[in-house]
């Protein structure tokens with residue numbers, strides 16, 4: 001896409017997002033046009049559309065931001081296209097989506113904003129998006145979705161569970177990627193989760209799930225999952241993972257954001273790694289670092305791995321009465337503070353590949369700290385953040 005078209009798409013999108021209630025109204029208009037044009041597409045979405053509307057804007061915003069990084073964007077769209085096969089979408093549905101989107105923008109923007117140039121820039125963008133998604137979906141040879149049976153579900157601290165499932169067919173994901181998951185208690189409400197283990201031929205996938213208060217799906221995932229339940233899982237997505245180069249790695253995780261790093265560390269062990277890996281594992285309370293004992297056993301066996309525990313609060317909340325585990329002799333003790341501040345107190349990490357995973361506010365505040373310390377945050381890799389998928 002040429003740079004003028006990209007700038008028209010960005011400026012028109014920004015002006016819509018900036019309007020009070022703009023995104024919500026536009027999303028409502030879009031979905032009513034889509035469901036009128038193609039009634040069967042209503043079946044792809046949950047009964048309550050509020051979260052879906054937010055997700056639509058996050059996804060468009062992500063693509064609009066990445067329009068000039070074409071390789072990364074095309075790869076992301078290809079992954080999204082493969083994932084969308086779980087709905088049974090056809091090429092015709094992609095046309096219906098593009099036409100409804102254009103119509104919604106035009107109705108919403110009015111003649112002043114929706115000029116012929118803006119119209120053609122958006123049509124061009126949407127056809128690039130559809131072509132990338134349908135091309136990858138049609139070329140994919142794996143299943144449209146995987147069925148997985150729960151073989152273990154255990155609470156590790158209040159509001160956090162580790163769930164292990166047996167996949168019905170092998171899935172080839174890269175450690176660090178995420179997948180969309182649907183549970184029987186919340187039909188059609190897909191949520192992203194990151195496998196915490198790499199592919200090892202066993203067909204077992206492990207998820208670490210935090211209950212978001214007031215959330216639709218994470219509470220039943222954490223509190224109602226039982227052995228024998230079946231979950232449906234979509235194709236892997238995401239650009240996090242082990243880089244092809246041999247640089248040392250800096251991983252910064254908060255809470256269940258540990259999962260994609262845990263998968264990468266286990267994969268490094270499988271590959272006989274020797275490069276240095278520093279993992280800053282953070283949470284609000286000391287007890288949020290539920291997987292520390294396991295990580296310490298890995299670090300005891302593999303001297304290239306250093307785990308630095310960090311918590312914002314110095315002690316546990318009243319409801320957590322188990323004693324705090326002690327690090328093995330010579331290992332870094334837990335540090336109290338904001339993880340970004342702690343990471344930068346170690347230096348600016350020259351020559352490191354940096355990845356960052358956590359909720360939206362943790363990712364933003366950590367990036368702010370890294371930037372202030374002189375680290376180029378454009379090189380820091382992170383997924384679309386947890387809170388705003």
Ligand SMILES: Cc1cc2nc3c(=O)[nH]c(=O)nc-3n(C[C@H](O)[C@H](O)[C@H](O)COP(=O)(O)OP(=O)(O)OC[C@H]3O[C@@H](n4cnc5c(N)ncnc54)[C@H](O)[C@@H]3O)c2cc1C
Nearest residue numbers: 191192193194208209210215216217218256383386387389
């Ligand atoms: C790439 C990616 C990977 C993810 N991997 C994992 C994982 O491995 N483990 C895991 O537990 N979760 C993970 N998530 C988050 C997960 O997909 C859900 O967003 C989360 O479980 C909340 O779903 P919900 O249906 O309960 O809440 P929703 O009903 O979707 O949301 C309810 C409200 O809570 C807010 N909210 C949603 N998530 C958060 C959050 N994390 N922190 C604060 N507020 C939030 C929403 O903005 C909304 O206002 C991942 C998200 C993304 C984007």
